[in-house]
Amino acid sequence: xxxxxxxxxxxxxxxxxxxxxxxxxxxxxxxxxxxxxxxxxxxxxxxxxxxxxxx
Numbered sequence: 924x925x926x927x928x929x930x931x932x933x934x935x936x937x938x939x940x941x942x943x944x945x946x947x948x949x950x951x952x953x954x955x956x957x958x959x960x961x962x963x964x965x966x967x968x969x970x971x972x973x974x975x976x977x978x
Contacts (some may be wrong), residue, residue, distance in 0.1 A: 932938045
């Protein structure tokens with residue numbers, strides 16, 4: 924989640940809520956697709972058997 928994150932931050936629902944808000948504002952679907960495609964490439968997943976479901 925970023926540099927400087929402490930374990931107690933992960934128990935603070937306000938902090939996690941702010942992170943989720945930032946992810947939403949940053950086009951979460953686009954982030955998901957980029958991560959999924961990168962993982963597929965790294966692990967050699969064939970694109971003809973690849974399905975993205977962001978729900």
